Amino acid sequence: MRYFVIILLAQMLSSDPFYYGDRELKKELKLYGILHTKANINGQWVGLNASFTHTNSVLENVNFKLIELQNSCVVVENMESKMRQKLCKDKPKFIKEGRQK
Numbered sequence: 001m002r003y004f005v006i007i008l009l010a011q012m013l014s015s016d017p018f019y020y021g022d023r024e025l026k027k028e029l030k031l032y033g034i035l036h037t038k039a040n041i042n043g044q045w046v047g048l049n050a051s052f053t054h055t056n057s058v059l060e061n062v063n064f065k066l067i068e069l070q071n072s073c074v075v076v077e078n079m080e081s082k083m084r085q086k087l088c089k090d091k092p093k094f095i096k097e098g099r100q101k
């Protein structure tokens with residue numbers, strides 16, 4: 001029993017708490033979470049002012065840089081075209097919006 005608890009605890013501590021869904025099917029940038037100075041973009045943790053590569057829908061690698069963290073959004077910059085894009089987190093699926101009376 002003790003070994004089962006240790007194995008279960010190790011699995012829980014090493015797992016990623018974010019649900020990525022069908023991320024392999026989508027080829028756009030998606031923000032999954034923000035923690036202090038890092039953002040989880042397409043399942044990859046990226047630090048502030050760090051560069052990362054994204055494969056777009058025509059299977060081209062595009063380089064981006066994470067330039068700004070906001071409350072529930074981040075700003076990334078395409079390093080080639082210098083265009084900026086704002087990515088925001090989706091609302092959690094387990095929270096239902098009720099009608100207000």
